[in-house]
Amino acid sequence: MSRFALAVVLLTLVYCFALASFHPWDIFFGAVISSALLVVFRRFLFGGEPSEIAGLPGRVLAFFPFAFATLYNILAGTLEVTMVVLHLRPLNKPGIVAIPIEERTPLGVAVSMxxxxxxxxxxxxxxxxxxxxxxxxxxxxxxxxxVIEEHQEFYRRWQKRVFP
Structure with a gap:
């Protein structure tokens, strides 16, 4: 991935030097063109198997339901805390729960938390x-x-397709 990022930066610089302009839109379009060229010619330029970039469109589409599910959890948590703070619901048993990581990647753990x-x-x-x-x-x-089942279900249903 670092080779890809370095190649994008260098190709974008070449694009900007060729235009003799470092306007933000020129840098943006240079980065887009550079990234597209590197994705198309990745196998030829870097060899080996293509990266997970092929799954990127599906991950982008799956991000929106994930974001809405996260927003729903935020609203539900806000309501729960409000009910406890206003003494409309008793604070029964607060505590620490150990949730298994299971097949989450380190990025998946970070996003879950x-x-x-x-x-x-x-x-x-x-x-x-x-x-x-x-x-x-x-x-x-x-x-x-x-609590464990709620977290695991959220991961399986919403997060796994975006941030495994």
Missing amino acids: LATTLSPGTFLVDIDWERRVMLVHCLDASDPGR
């Missing part, structure tokens, strides 16, 4: 890579199995 922490009422405490669990503090940890 970012999405979790964005939602009020839950936040990342620690990641134990040896035990392969993410330790999350929840306002309602009375049923850890339910």
